[in-house]
Amino acid sequence: MNQTDTIQYLDNKENKTWRFLISELKPKTKIFTAFNIITLPIILLGLGLIVYRFRFGLEAVTNLSQDVPWGIWKAFNVVVGVAMAGGAYVLVFMTHVLHIKRYEPVLKIAVLNGLLAYVFYSAALVLELGRPLDIFNVIIGNDYGVSSILFLVAWHFMLYILCLFLEFSPSIAAWLNARKMHKFLTGITLVAVVFGITLSVLHQGGIGALFLLAKGKIHPLWYNNYMPLMFVIQSVFGGLSLVVVVVAISWKIFAFQLTEKMIKAKDDILVGLAGICSVGLFSYVFMHIIIFVHEKYFAYMGTGWGNWYLLEMIGLVILPMFLFMYSYKTKNATMVIVSSVITLMGILINRLNVSLIAYNIDAPVRYVPTWQELTVSLAIILIQIWVFRWIILRMPVLRNGPDWAKGH
Amino acid sequence: MSLNRRTFFKAMGATAVALSVGKVSTASEAFSDNGTELNGMLYDMSRCVGCFGCEYDCAEAHEAEMPDIPRNPPPRKLDETCRTVVNRHETSIGMVAFKDQCRHCSEPACTAACLTMAMYKTQEGPVIWREDKCMGCRYCMIACPFDIPKFEYKSTNPKVVKCDMCVNRLAEGEIPACSYFCPEEALTYGKRSDLIKEARTRIIENPDTYVDYIYGEHEAGGTSWMYLSPVPFEELGFNMKIQKKSFPGLTKGFISSIAPVDLLLPTFLLGVYQATKSTSTITEEDEI
Structure with a gap:
């Protein structure tokens, strides 16, 4: 793409805040690109369906039933999506807590990706609530169901979105030329970081713990007592895999914003992340072997579900583990991207198995999402990508911030 | 920084x-948090003739739509229009009727799942759903091992529908409608510990009539609604694989961490x- 960096900042001396914000709303890139032409109709249709869902109830657009109360919005956008948004806390941990400078160039984009993912996946969650207005009961204390895993997940979710916002906020302050605010927000980053990591570990595990209560309903191959731990491990390599994919795409699309140093850093970062992912996948495989023996899974081998399980384990977990190792050894960045995509597929399949495919397998009618549900699911992700692009074209995420904000 | x-x-x-x-x-198995003894129901399937009367009484007590039951009804499941359903099963000893409804567990999975305490175990024993708290997340439906809570997907302001053991009648000193109106006295309401004694007595005194098992005494950590059967419970489609420990125990370790x-x-x-x-x-x- 042949573009120049057209970034501008608010000039507060002339007191033009509103004019600046309105001018920033205008598109900065070509409007009629193939991506826009394909995605805009899907987004509009999705928004229409959301209005329809609130006007006529869940039955009107979804295939949810008394046997399958959680559909694709929860299973895909929340249960799968949250694992893939885990890259933010892992990178924040390495950069801010361990002081590893190597991954700093991709930190902001990972945090932004995490922030948007959480905001939009919460929206998907609200869509599937039968009584969405009553969601405030959890906040105002009508009542606090403190012995509920979902209560833990809800609160850790909300607080983590706040932490992610605080972690990203210096970029917003730089864009708005708010120097004092920038200094303040940068100062409290460590608090947001420390609590963000803690909240992440607990709600990532919490999503796994949600399904502990569904004992007897999930096929034994996907139900085990270690689910909370397995979900946390998944969020480490799954989150980083998504960071790899996001970085690979962004470094192409937004290349005009990048400094030489950033462009050069990419391959080294991807290879580094491949190392972490392969170790993460190794511990995941090892845990699965222990579970396999412990829960006597051998008895299920040879059945249809057993084959489905083996396909997931060998094709989408063990294979990318070796691919990551290989690409780390040979410093092959392209191979890292391929392994990441396979790993993400593995997480997608595994979590859909837990929450949908292997859930309530005895139900007389299998749940198949309607086209409306799929459209809304897709539209949510596309809107997220649009907002992501809007922010990157305006705020210092990939390129350097203004001179006064140097060092952060 | x-x-x-x-x-x-x-x-x-x-x-x-x-x-x-x-x-x-x-919570302990037979007592609520403050030590009050839990109440429950003993349902004797050897007495039940499957007249479906309790379905009508239940609908009337809850001011719900009257069920429309054909002459020889096909197997029916609980749904969002009813709080209880009776099915006649052909078994090895002939027809046996089985009434399904909320089992009112001593330590319910649904109340452990609910993040707003909309699903609530009262001191007396009934597990009730409180409309002013529920946000419609349906985690209770995921958690319930007996698949009891049903959801009004058609509505824009949906309710969770399940048996509440006629908590309003209990408050007025009455007993649940199904038990009150049952012509065969198949449903006995009382203290849970008394009901277990009564059930044992019946099994001991009539060993030929009953299977030597009280379904609900230990299932899911013990339920307030207990069943006596003249045929093995498997024949009536009872889930015998449900764990005997309470379901909230499954998440206790994680929550305390x-x-x-x-x-x-x-x-x-x-x-x-x-x-x-x-x-x-x-x-x-x-x-x-």
């Missing part, structure tokens, strides 16, 4: 808040932050 005393104390304060949120509630993690992990992270801080200035340049 540096860690000074103030940031540290700020961090510790927030941890204390998080800690106070993560307590675990427990929340508070320590919320407290200790930030402390640990701050420690790591400080420990790795000085070395970072040395390696800063040669990393990239």
Whole structure:
């Protein structure tokens, strides 16, 4: 793409805040690109369906039933999506807590990706609530169901979105030329970081713990007592895999914003992340072997579900583990991207198995999402990508911030 | 960015808040939290003739739509229009009727799942759903091992429909409608411990009539609604694989780990932050 960096900042001396914000709303890139032409109709249709869902109830657009109360919005956008948004806390941990400078160039984009993912996946969650207005009961204390895993997940979710916002906020302050605010927000980053990591570990595990209560309903191959731990491990390599994919795409699309140093850093970062992912996948495989023996899974081998399980384990977990190792050894960045995509597929399949495919397998009618549900699911992700692009074209995420904000 | 005393104390304060949120509630099998003995129902399937009368009485007591039951009804399942359903099963000894409804577990999975305490175990025994609290997440439906809560998907302001053991009638000193109106006295309402004794007595006195098992005495940690059957429970489609331990116990370990993690992990992270801080200035340049 042949573009120049057209970034501008608010000039507060002339007191033009509103004019600046309105001018920033205008598109900065070509409007009629193939991506826009394909995605805009899907987004509009999705928004229409959301209005329809609130006007006529869940039955009107979804295939949810008394046997399958959680559909694709929860299973895909929340249960799968949250694992893939885990890259933010892992990178924040390495950069801010361990002081590893190597991954700093991709930190902001990972945090932004995490922030948007959480905001939009919460929206998907609200869509599937039968009584969405009553969601405030959890906040105002009508009542606090403190012995509920979902209560833990809800609160850790909300607080983590706040932490992610605080972690990203210096970029917003730089864009708005708010120097004092920038200094303040940068100062409290460590608090947001420390609590963000803690909240992440607990709600990532919490999503796994949600399904502990569904004992007897999930096929034994996907139900085990270690689910909370397995979900946390998944969020480490799954989150980083998504960071790899996001970085690979962004470094192409937004290349005009990048400094030489950033462009050069990419391959080294991807290879580094491949190392972490392969170790993460190794511990995941090892845990699965222990579970396999412990829960006597051998008895299920040879059945249809057993084959489905083996396909997931060998094709989408063990294979990318070796691919990551290989690409780390040979410093092959392209191979890292391929392994990441396979790993993400593995997480997608595994979590859909837990929450949908292997859930309530005895139900007389299998749940198949309607086209409306799929459209809304897709539209949510596309809107997220649009907002992501809007922010990157305006705020210092990939390129350097203004001179006064140097060092952060 | 540096860690000074103030940031540290700020961090510790927030941890204390998080800690106070993560307590675990427990209940014993036969008694509620304050020691009141739980009430329950004993349903004797050898007495039930499958007249479907309780379905009508139930609908009337809950001011719900009257069920439309054909002459020889096909097997029916609970749904959002009814709180109880009776099915006649052809078994090895002929027709046996089985009435299904909420089992009112002593330690219910649904109340452990509910994040607003909309599903609530009352002191007397009934598990009720409270409309003013529910946000419609349907986690109770995922959690319930007996698949009891049903949801009004058609509505824009949906309710969760399930048996509430006629909690309103109980408050007026009456007994649940199904038990009150049952012509065969198949449903006995009373203290749970008394009902277990009564059930044992019936089994001992009529060993030929009953299978020597009280379904619900231990299932899911014990339920308030218990069943006596003249045929093996499997023949009537009862789920015999349901664990005998209570379901909230499955998540207890995780829940009790929340508070320590919320407290200790930030402390640990701050420690790591400080420990790795000085070395970072040395390696800063040669990393990239």
